[in-house]
Amino acid sequence: MTFLNPLALLALVAAAIPILVHLFHFRRPQRVAFSSLVFLKELQQTALQRLRIRQWLLLLLRTLALVCLVLAFARPVLRGPLASWVGGGKASVVGLVLDNSPSMAVRDAGGAYFTQARVIAAGILAQLDPDTRVCLVPVAGNAIAPEPVPRSVAEEQLRLLAIQHGARTLSAALRSASACVQQVQAPAVLYVISDLQASMLVDSLEQFVPEPLPTLLIPVGGQTPANLAITAVRIANRIIEQGQPVQIEATLANFGTAAANGVVATLALDEQRVAQASVDLPPGGSARVTFSTTPMRRGWLPGIVELLQPDALLEDNTHYLVLHVPEVRRLLVVAGAQARTDYLELAFAPEIRQDRVRFEITRIDETALPATDLEEYDVVVLVGVHDLSSGEVAVLMRYVAEGGGVLFFPGADGRLADYQQLLTALGAGQIRGFVGNWRGATPIATFGRMDLAHPLFEGLFVRLPGQREVQAERPAVYFALNYAPGQGVEQTLIHMSNGLPLLQEVRHGQGRALLWTVAPDPAWTEWPLRGLFVPLLYRAVFYLAGGEEALQRTLEAGKPARVRLQSFPAAAIPELVGPDGQVYRADPERRGSVRWARFEPGPARPGIYELRAGDQVVQRVAVNFDVAESDLRPESPEVAVRQLQAQTGLSVTLLEIPEASPPVVAEALRKAQVGVALWNVFLGLALGFLVLEMLVGLRARVETVTTGNA
Structure with a gap:
């Protein structure tokens, strides 16, 4: 017999209370004066003996009641063959939690962990009576059946079970199994078969199950194999164009205990290997490698970063990515009544851009802004708008x-107060009026210092041999806003020669705003007449539009997926099509001005998926391996038992099975029969x-009263 709450046994010292009261609670004899002893009867010796026996009986009953009460709170459980003889060894319903996460693909001398786990699970099912109900709950994926099924059905489910992505924690799977078996009002037991990967035991939710069912934890594996993984891939460039170099950074990690030197990683883009790099990885460390490639076409280009070294887990040696080289950029030009937009429209004309990216320009008056869906662009x-209402400011800020x-x-x-309202909403600085003379002939400044390290200027200027600094044009400025940067997330990209900001970047939420303190108008500056105007304008548009790709984060296999729907037909149903042809459908949802599609369940396996509207491929998204699965370090079985008990409140016992074979499994189960809970007996x-003590005490009081009356 074992106790699930052994600390409660400390309360057994309370059993000494009745004994101490009995031994030390003496009555002092009182002297009573009698006028005569004629009325006193002689005390019978048999009456005194009967009184002593009754007192000892009351003492025994009180002590036993306290001892049994303490033992009940200690939650005793009878295990082993004796438990089977008592009648609690055979459960009428069994919950079987089987770890089918990707880490179970690791192999040792006994074969793949998952194969061993299935053999053990089959051995458990074989020991059950045919009429036993079973809840087979895989760790990755939902429970196969929402209610207990016959043993024969569970055996077929086990045969079809495979390794899946999107694993939950062991404690979460145990809660599901507990809820499933409790649908049947019968004795139940839970089994857990897992490699005890440390990341699977981390659960911040301590939610106890309604009934502390007996649970057997059966570990498989137990080693820490050498494993390398690609934990992250990032496209370093914010501006991506056809024919222009792109930097792609990959983070490699070594989860093993030995150094890995000369690790080779390759990059394939658009189904062709384009770059390769090598790096040394210390034990438990990571390193970053950078690939450089030049996309030769536009569109959503699929890419793969791979490690060439074989290791314990091959699936995390591949990381998928999608490089978006835009085919078209959609611009909404909101013009004020007095604003000149001819230079802007000429810069984006097909004759100027030639074979570069295509721009779709939509020009509206500022009065039409409230009725325009900005998400389509x-x-x-904003060019020379006269005023901005509070509603328009709110829409722009959310955008x-x-x-x-x-x-x-x-x-x-323009109304400077409205301009200031917009800047304040974006977390920018202050406008202090204008400087210079509009349509003046005398410049107040020229283009000055530029932050050439910013992505906006990447590849825009070329430093010739022998030059210490980049030689850039310095157009004159005649009239400008007097802008003072604030304390928000902003930086000055171009200064005027007088020190005032000319081009300011303001970051807000997931997006950016570029604030020019001059207009594209020769009355303000001669910049529209210079060669710098078109390329700098192009770079600004590409830079601002790059936030779209930044929002499309990598999705994880086996988990719900949210994809932003941009340039997606309004009436179409989003479909996510995997490399194996499996189709996932979702209903669009709108949050603010952004449309999203939530796919639940999400993509089942890593790869490049196509987001389709009917037969049209709108974009591609990358689905990758969960990085947490790459750390194969197991937790010790003893620690795992304590953690699962603390997280679920279940009565967890460790069961070691030395070999995954039916005879060994049967023998281990016979020796570790799940026992009977005896707390209710005690x-x-x-x-x-206590009832007997009350009856004996009541009888003693009745006899005392009767004797007294006599």
Whole structure:
């Protein structure tokens, strides 16, 4: 017999209380004066003996009641062959939690962990009576059946079970199994078969199950094999164009205990290997490698980063990515009544851009802004708007926060208070009026210092041999906003020669705004007449539109997926099609001004998936391996038992099975029969002893009264 709450046994010292009361609670004899002894009867010796026996009986009953009550709170359980003889060894319903997460693909001398686990599970099912109900609950994926099924059905489910992605914690799977078996009002027992991967035991939710069912934890494996993994891939460039170099960074990790030197990683883009790098990885360390490639076409280009070294877990040696080289950029130009947009429209004309990316320009008056859906555009260009209502400011702020880009040019007749309202909403600085003379002939400054390390200027200027600094044009400035940067997330990209900001970047939420303090108008600056105007304008649009790709984070296999729907037909149903042809469908949902599609269940396996609207491929997304599965370090069985008990409140016992074979499994189960919970027996005994004590004490009081009356 074992106790699930052994600390409660300390309360056994309370059993000494009745004994101490009996031994030390003496009555002092009182002297009573009698006038005569004629009325006193002689005390019978038999009456005194009967009184002593009754007192000892009351002492015994009180002590036993306290002892049984303490034992009940200690939750005794009878295990082993004796438990089977008592009648608790055979459960009428069994919950079987089987770890089918990717780490179970690791192999040792006994074969793959998952194969061993299935053999053990089959051995458990073989020991059950044919009419036993079974809840087979895999760790990865939902429970196969929402209610207990016959043993024969569970055996077929076990045969079809495979390794899946999207594993939950062991404690979460145990809660599901507990809820499943409790649908049947019968004795139940839970089994857990797992490699005890440490990450599977981390659960911040301590939610106890309603009934502390007996649970057997059966570990498999137990080694820490050498394993390398690609934990992250990042596209370093924010501006991506056809024919321009792109930097792709990959983070490699060594989860083993030995150093891995000369690890080779390769990059394939658009189904062709384009780059390779090598690195040394210390034990438990990580390193970053950088690939450089040049996309030769536009579109959603699939890519793969791979490790060439074989290790314990091969699936995390591959990481998928999608490089979006835009085919078209959609611009919304919002123009004030007095604003000049001819230079902007000429810069984006097909004759100027030639074979570069195509721009779709939509020009509206500022009065039409409230009725326009900004989500349909990559960049919103505000040119000389006269005023902005509080509603328009709120829409623009939400658009930027959700990943949009705003390019702002002031107007000479613009209301500075409205401009300031927009800047304040974005967390920017202060406007202090204008400087210079509109349509003046005398410049107040020229283009000055540029932050050439910023992605906006990447590849825009070329430093010739012998030059210490990049030689850039310095257009004159005649009229400009007097802007003072604030304390928000912003930086000055171009200064004027007088020190005032000329181009300011303001970051807000997931998006960005570029604030020009001059307009694209020769009355403000000669910049529209210079060769710098078109390339710098292109770079600004590409930079602002790059937030779209930044929002499309990598999805994880086996988990619900949320994909942003941009340029997606309004009436179409989003479909996510995997490399194996499996189709996942979702209903669009709108949050603010952004449309999303939530796929639940999500993609089942890593790979490149196509987001389709009917037969049209709108974009591609990368689905990758869960990084947490790459750390194969197991937790010790003893620690795992304590953690599962603390997280679920179940009565967890460790069961070691040395070999995954049916005879060994049967013998191990026979020796570790799940026992009978005896707390209710001891509680009943305690109540019985108290009832007997009350009856004996009541009879003693009745006899005392009768004797007194006599």
